[in-house]
Amino acid sequence: MSDKLLPIESISDTAFGIAIARAIESDRLDANFYDPLARMLGGDRGEKFILALGGPPDKAGLAVAIRTCLIDEAIAQSIRSDGVDTVLNLAAGLDTRPYRMSLPASLVWIEVDLPAIASYKQEKLASEKPICNLKIVPLDLTNLSLRNQLFAQVSAASNKVLIITEGLLAYLTSEQVGSLAIDLRRYVNFRWWVCELASPFLMQQVQKKWGKSFNAANAKLQFAPPEGPNFFARYGWKTRQYRTFLEEAPRLNRDVPFGSLLRQKPLFKDGVVWLEQQI
DSSP, X not given: OOOOOOSOSSTTHHHHHHHHHHHHHHHSTTOSSOOTTHHHHHHHHHHHHHHHHOSOHHHHTHHHHHHHHHHHHHHHHHHHHHOOOEEEEETOTTOOHHHHSOOOTTOEEEEEEOHHHXXXXXXXXXXXXXXXXXXXXXXXXXXXXXXXXXXHHHHHHOSSEEEEESSOGGGSOHHHHHHHHHXXXXXXXXXXXEEEEOOHHHHHXXXXXXXXXXXXXXXXXXXXXXXXXXXXXXXXXXXXXXXEHHHHTTTTTOOOTTHHHHTTOTTOOOEEEEEEEOO
């Protein structure tokens, strides 16, 4: 499999492609969610990213569509059953859940991302009104001092916090993910954490096909623990729910060719993990 080039110059560029993937799902007659802002946010940069992936455009964002649905469902369930009053979305990118989901008006939603992407998003959505109490924090999460200051402030102002890291962990080393897990674990009211988890097999295939582009953009794909969600146990987090993309695809009417056969293989375990602090 030859290494193809993708139009990315930094890790933030992937957010534009993800937005277009959500737009593609939203345009379907049988859409699992509707994101009216996605195409505007993704723009030409996102369209070029999806085009460079190759294959039919409507198939390019299937994994993103499934991931989005699974995280939507986890958020809604946690608000409903756990009484979450604050969502802390780390490396939020061009996510629009505060504008499109059915959320309590009293919910505090905090988005954290690099200043450039946060500024772009604020400018584009200046005329839009979020459903809940949205706060945007421009911050480089690799600055551990500022990161921990933010965590302390959020903890002090909240009762029950749900952490979201969608599309972030894959770009970190195991040590960096472990450090984040420890930092989040320090706050007892940071009870739940929803994240995406890649399998070693997928990581290997993506690196073969697009690794040169990601590496050149200083966005090397790295984190895909062989032990899966059990990786987090050593840091005080237990798995509340683990839903793989392949297993959930038929329910969402987004199955792939030979899906029934692939589901029998242990290699394809990419999915969404819902973690809970061990108390």
